[in-house]
Amino acid sequence: MKRLTHGILFAVFIILGTLLAACSAIPAHLSAPKAPLIIDVIDIGQGDASLIRTAKEVILIDTGDVPARGKLVDYLKKQGITTIDKVIITHPHADHLGGMASVLENFTVKQIYDSGQTTTTALYRQYLSTVKKRKIPFAVLAAGDQLDFGGGVTFKVFGPQKPYISDSELNNNSIVGKLIYGQFSMLFTGDAEKEAEERLQKNYASELRTNVLKSPHHGSRTSSSWPFLKEVSPDAITISAGADNEYQHPHTVTLKKYTELKAQIYRTDLNGSIRITSDGKTYQMIKEKP
Numbered sequence: 523m524k525r526l527t528h529g530i531l532f533a534v535f536i537i538l539g540t541l542l543a544a545c546s547a548i549p550a551h552l553s554a555p556k557a558p559l560i561i562d563v564i565d566i567g568q569g570d571a572s573l574i575r576t577a578k579e580v581i582l583i584d585t586g587d588v589p590a591r592g593k594l595v596d597y598l599k600k601q602g603i604t605t606i607d608k609v610i611i612t613h614p615h616a617d618h619l620g621g622m623a624s625v626l627e628n629f630t631v632k633q634i635y636d637s638g639q640t641t642t643t644a645l646y647r648q649y650l651s652t653v654k655k656r657k658i659p660f661a662v663l664a665a666g667d668q669l670d671f672g673g674g675v676t677f678k679v680f681g682p683q684k685p686y687i688s689d690s691e692l693n694n695n696s697i698v699g700k701l702i703y704g705q706f707s708m709l710f711t712g713d714a715e716k717e718a719e720e721r722l723q724k725n726y727a728s729e730l731r732t733n734v735l736k737s738p739h740h741g742s743r744t745s746s747s748w749p750f751l752k753e754v755s756p757d758a759i760t761i762s763a764g765a766d767n768e769y770q771h772p773h774t775v776t777l778k779k780y781t782e783l784k785a786q787i788y789r790t791d792l793n794g795s796i797r798i799t800s801d802g803k804t805y806q807m808i809k810e811k812p
């Protein structure tokens with residue numbers, strides 16, 4: 523009886539040991555919650571950065587601003603990210619392009635897309651030269667394109683529409699795209715403003731309806747025009763804005779519109795990072811700071 527007890531204890535010990543060894547060997551990226559689609563609207567202060575994970579790919583839309591580089595890299599590393607299949611830069615303003623140098627330094631990037639808009643800033647020139655030097659595949663996105671994010675997730679590009687609204691209008695020529703996974707969808711808008719919204723409404727009216735809208739231009743009053751919002755008719759809106767930012771984003775007039783729409787509002791300045799998960803039928807949204 524005693525020997526049997528010892529035998530059982532030993533067996534339990536071996537099983538526990540094996541389990542513990544297996545646990546410690548689990549790569550960090552598997553510690554992320556399991557869902558066929560995970561979208562993190564990352565709190566990186568004033569700027570945009572959204573991490574999208576499908577069953578097959580890791581995609582980053584925008585990279586935040588220069589001062590938030592460390593925060594972005596930490597966030598991605600904590601999620602166990604080592605390779606990013608696609609980086610999409612919606613437009614070359616610093617609060618979207620600023621983290622790119624650190625992303626390229628710390629992660630393997632397989633493909634880069636941008637809006638094709640150029641600017642004269644040192645930040646932009648450095649980005650271009652790094653991409654060329656490292657020979658990273660690079661392509662320009664425009665309305666009509668469609669990307670495959672893997673695992674049944676697609677990204678339909680609605681903007682920028684050609685001819686461009688004007689070469690100097692970086693915000694209005696932002697990449698705008700609708701992520702679609704089964705019955706779930708989210709509209710990414712970069713910093714599109716009223717003029718771009720009018721074009722979207724004119725050319726993509728029937729396709730604009732989405733579950734979740736990424737607030738255009740951080741909730742600025744120059745975006746989120748009523749006709750556009752009514753067409754999109756989102757159930758939830760995420761706003762990426764820094765706490766007490768100098769632009770006063772999101773503007774109160776815009777927040778009032780969102781409330782009138784009866785959309786749930788999620789703000790990175792108040793709620794921290796926002797996670798959206800979906801199985802293609804339903805979706806959940808979690809705030810870092812409830």
Ligand SMILES: [Zn+2]
Pocket residue numbers: 569570615617618713739740
């Ligand atoms: Zn911006």
